[in-house]
Amino acid sequence: MRRKIEAARRRRNWLFPLLLPLVAAALANGAAFGQAMPFAGASPAPPPIDAFSAPPALGTNPGLRTTPQGQAPSREPHAVLPPAPAGKTTVGVFARFSADGPAIPHGLMWRVFADTPEASGAFPLVAESTDPAPVFFLNPGGYIVHVTYGFSTAAQRLQVGAVARREQFVLPAGGLRLEADVESKIIPGQKLTFDIYEGSFLQGRTSTQPYYRGANAGDVVLLPEGTYHVVSTYGDANAVVRADVNVQAGKLTDATFHHRAAQIVLKLVAEKGGDAQANTQWSVVTPGGDTIKESIGALPTVVLSEGDYTAIARNDGKVISRDFKVEAGKDREVEVINK
Structure with a gap:
């Protein structure tokens, strides 16, 4: 990525x-x-x-x-x-x-x-x-x-x-304010979480436990000056970006993380453009078979990093699947036709 x-x-x-x-x-x-x-x-x-x-x-x-x-x-x-x-x-x-x-x-x-x-x-x-x-x-x-x-x-x-x-x-402290975007479009804060770790990931000396967990987009977090490793998560699946950020005493650092991801709405239909079928169990897997997200419902939304995936729908004893591709910034529906 x-x-x-x-x-x-x-x-x-x-x-x-x-x-x-x-x-x-x-x-x-x-x-x-x-x-x-x-x-x-x-x-x-x-x-x-x-x-x-x-x-x-x-x-x-x-x-x-x-x-x-x-x-x-x-x-x-x-x-x-x-x-x-x-x-x-x-x-x-x-x-x-x-x-x-x-x-x-x-x-x-x-x-x-x-x-x-x-x-x-x-x-x-x-x-x-x-x-x-x-x-x-x-x-x-x-x-x-x-x-x-x-x-x-x-x-x-x-x-x-x-x-x-x-x-x-x-008190040698500075402020850190975080946000993220996709294709230069700011991601709403309620869809983002940020975890802040002490140390530098690039230099192999970051802490294993978050120094500050769940920082909100737009908040100013006051930290002792130093290097921090920030993990930005968009949604609750695999759209994750990480980077080292330096905080300097008496200064505010605005950091924008660039995600390569999109929101996908899964929909099981009897025919193309049809109504979504309720009580559907969903799995999204990678070409290698790793499960990225599981959910239940007629129209679940999942944020995925760009790449290739397979949507698997289980409904009324039937299992139907469809391969699809995610491109950064292109939110869309993925219809799986229940033939």
Whole structure:
């Protein structure tokens, strides 16, 4: 199957138990760190994409048309910190895509934990915020500050004294937005699924389990920067296209997968152009005998990659078959005549 991919770089909460390993690691290291969090549950809603600026010029990665974005200048957060109530200290936090990049303007989830666990082993949650650059008023003492942006996350240990302070976090994350077409015609999103794997398939180092399963067409998935292997499935049979995609910090990658497939409606009729016969069992097989799809009904629809197939219909004790050919983008009916 021919496979191509174009990409243009333009531009949650996790359950409390999932945070505990990060808190413990921050306590051990006493320094900032970043870690990819595993996918658990349904697809998160995509955040607004204006965290990423508009694109400039073409890159040189074979099979990918890329437009790395310029970083939009942003106002320095917490240039002036507000005074804290008596007995408290002001701590302002914010995050950047890189050490010298712009501040991330939204989509962040902040949590502040005490750095001493309770008897149960849990670290007490002191404060949380979804503001891009929140200010916390904290009692002097030790804390772990944890921030999440999509699937990118970091934690840092803070020792708060009597003097107000501002803390910067670096979250090297980017956005990935996926779609697919057939013969330059965009495929409706409800007919597509995308699975995202860490690593490069071309270099033989992709993960075996999806990092993000079932991404929807058009959604922006926020990922730690790096290389990902994306599998695009059109329908639920054999129309599958895969490619490696690079995600860069602070940039949005739009990736369009090109399928070579068509929608086929199977129809058992008594004569050409006749009505479809109900209660028909269908099998679609390859010339080599591999079963691609099975279904029951008068007019089942199946999406197939281009190539040669045989439709086998079973109805009222009879078995009838017909060979047919699928051409990319040419949706059609395949009639099997019940003689």
